Amino acid sequence: MNTTEIVSRIIKPGDVISLDESSTLRHPFKFMGLKGIRTYQKELFGEDSDWRPTHTVMYFADDRVFSMTYPVARWESLEYQTRQKFKVLRYTKRRYTDKHIKMMFETASGLIGSKYDIGDLLDIMINKILGYAHQKKISVFEFSKNFKVCSTAVRAIQEKLRKDLEEQGDFTFERLFDKLNPEKWDPSEIKGFSRTDVEMTTPAHYTNSEWFDYEFITVCSWRDFR
Numbered sequence: 001m002n003t004t005e006i007v008s009r010i011i012k013p014g015d016v017i018s019l020d021e022s023s024t025l026r027h028p029f030k031f032m033g034l035k036g037i038r039t040y041q042k043e044l045f046g047e048d049s050d051w052r053p054t055h056t057v058m059y060f061a062d063d064r065v066f067s068m069t070y071p072v073a074r075w076e077s078l079e080y081q082t083r084q085k086f087k088v089l090r091y092t093k094r095r096y097t098d099k100h101i102k103m104m105f106e107t108a109s110g111l112i113g114s115k116y117d118i119g120d121l122l123d124i125m126i127n128k129i130l131g132y133a134h135q136k137k138i139s140v141f142e143f144s145k146n147f148k149v150c151s152t153a154v155r156a157i158q159e160k161l162r163k164d165l166e167e168q169g170d171f172t173f174e175r176l177f178d179k180l181n182p183e184k185w186d187p188s189e190i191k192g193f194s195r196t197d198v199e200m201t202t203p204a205h206y207t208n209s210e211w212f213d214y215e216f217i218t219v220c221s222w223r224d225f226r
Helices: 003-010 028-045 078-082 098-111 118-129 150-167 187-191 203-207
Strands: 016-020 055-061 064-068 073-076 085-091 216-221
Touching: 003 078, 003 216, 016 203, 028 203, 055 098, 055 150, 055 203, 064 078, 064 098, 064 150, 085 203, 098 150, 150 203, 203 216
Parallel strands: none
Antiparallel strands: 016 055, 016 085, 055 064, 064 073, 085 216
């Protein structure tokens, strides 16, 4: 079996795939974009963290991997993800039921074709520079509330599930990345923390969930097949 076939046996609907994309100076805009994302994440989580991921997608089936990518959100294949440096991450706080997966799939399907918000990336960096690493206080370049980047779109799908369940009286899901691990953050950071806005969610939030409340674990990665 090849890597995709093995991963297909391990991965489950609702799992998040984190990608460490590559680029060269032959594609200067992408190269600089990836460098900017990594620089930001390295500063936020530290040099010893997993700060290299640059893209986040959500798996529903081998031919239904939700990806908010430039220029618009689309369905991709699992095989496309496993050709890159990848990690499969699984939510730890509760097992997704068929009902949960159906609800998230409907939300993801509704996002297909929506535009990627390059301005949102700039706003994330601006807010961090101004001292707002977790809340989006300043919005300068955001094109629309309906446009998102990869990690904010994936988190929006997850938070929509939580909100819809709460409307049905089910309060068993909590907001993601809203508890800071005191062993990882400076006390001054914790003192001023209230929540992590969806718009401030980066790909590295998923691969560094131990900085929060251990919401995700790695179930396999590209390193397992080398």
